[in-house]
Amino acid sequence: MSTRKTALVVAPGRGTYGKGELGSIARLHGARFPDLIANFDAQRTDRGQPTVTELDGADRFSVATHMRGDVAAPLIYTATALDYLSIDREKYDVIAVAGNSMGWYSALALGGAVSVADGFRISNAMGLNSQTHGPGGQILLQVVDEDWRPVPGLRDALFALVDSIAARPGHALVLSIDLAGMLVFAGDEAGLAALLAEAPPTPGRDPLRLAGHGPFHTPLMFGSADKAKAELPAGLFSAPAIPMVDGRGHVWRRFSSDPAAVWDYTFGHQILAPYDFALSVQVAVKEFAPDVIILPGPGDTLGGAIAQSLIGITWQGIAGKGDFMARQASDPILLSMGRPEQRALVTG
Template sequence: MSARRTALVVAPGRGTYGKGELGSIARFHGQRFADLIANFDAQRRERGQPTVTELDGAERFSVATHMRGDVAAPLIYAATILDFLSIDREAFDVVAIAGNSMGWYSALACGGAVSVEDGFRISNAMGLNSQTHGPGGQILLQVVDDDWRPVPGLREKLLGVVADIGSRPGHALALSIDLAGMLVLAGNEEGLAALLAEAPPTPGRDPLRLAGHGPFHTPLMFGSSDKAKAELPHSLFHCPGLPLVDGRGHIWRRHASDPAMLWDYSFGHQILAPYDFALSVQVAVKEYAPDVIILPGPGDTLGGAIAQSLIGIGWQDIASKADFAARQATDPVLLSMGRAEQRALATGME
């Protein structure tokens, strides 16, 4: 039997459970993980919320329903953690966990810092808490060209505009998430309006206002942070069994991290300060040198940001979109479980 390959697992965040993912939890996991799904459903039912089974089994995908924070968060968590539990451990040795934004709460459970059931409790609560914030939202802008190479000077110019707008009276605007090739900027309505009016030209898509998103990862989320700390106690947290790389690029090492500090980060800094997803991936691959990166579902939209993070440091000589595509075609470095052929490789099941 061949030796196991090492793997970094990256948990996706908001916006990944879409129309194409409807029904995927039941389809992939309904039989094998029926007891866990029943636990998730019971937690929702106790709070008077529609269950995961009901939401995943809806006749049609509803943007108004399925994209709402209190619905999206538990669906994404359920899909992610059940995919994680489906990884073929005979083929892959998971050496570290990272996550994007809300995916941090999935990462906590993947890494053993909280139980799978408590991870659902946290994600479900944070789906509700994410709607407790000051007025505002997020805008997504691209800062790389069609080959995923940085446009010279664009990132610096854009962040300069953001800093200028954020310093004006009545305007709140700041970096929310660094996705390598894209930046998510968040603020109040005045700050967002000024950004749309003053942002320099960017390649690819026009600046995109993310529907249903609050001003995540900024001080405007103080209500969410306060509510999380009041509702979700320290006792849910343990020392992780796998290394966790957070949104600062900080590593929470296995068997050597303070659960109370991890709790404080998860419901403080993680909510109120920028989330540097690109740095988390870059630190993880430098520190643990995984053979592959596994992206659990739902969906595979985070794959581009992972690839762009690798391009940013020239990981294994991957310096462009073309390089990444060529590598994927011959010896995939990224296994997205939202893609059937790559899912089969990750799970060992055809």
């Protein structure tokens, strides 16, 4: 009988490569994966872009540079993909993958629907394409209390307000990403301004306009979708080697997935419609019942959203932050590779 633990791997998205991650790609992976890093660097050079090695090796972290889509995306993909390749397969059997927003492009490579090199090609292109959109952006709002339990009525009140704002002439506003304990709404400038002005009190933090983010996962991203389909052909895709759970909670399986359909979802619905990250995690744990969830780097900021997604379905009796922290202390269910002590458990 195998002693390996089964694992769901969840790829992070935008905002996870920050000041603390500068230099981490070279430090963690430079000696082990020089050929892959060289391939990624060559792809950037061919497009006249600074290489991953140059960006990761900068003297200091620059918000203006490192948080820009065409820089953040390849850095995040590189860190995620190389972390994934570092998982000790003698200890963990990866049975499914998922991702948050931009992390879906990483999940394609982790799941084997595209090669690791083509996954970088896609992430790099989409980092640039993500800047092709109508005017607007995203706002993040918290909807859980300090124990990560839903604030009664708050989610419904926000959706009602957003529907009201979107019905006004000259206003665009819709759900962008559902992160369980947090909601991201996106729209044009008029819609965003109205939401900031009229949002009810929220716990923990004030509504936050996400710097450098466009109106992702909305119809305002039509330019990005059009460019993606023109630049990134369906021939890059194949059937996944392991199941992938997308932003609708749909499971793409090895023997029943049409590569052309994965391509169409990736550069259509995934760009233009809301991304339900919470549902993707909930479907994945209910469908595959993993022993652990592994969160590759960079960083570990997605850990809270994963935990809150589990709380949303009381997975294995986890009904609040206290339950989750107790479980982490006794028998960790979430292993974040951005945390050195948990990384050691994953890589051996």
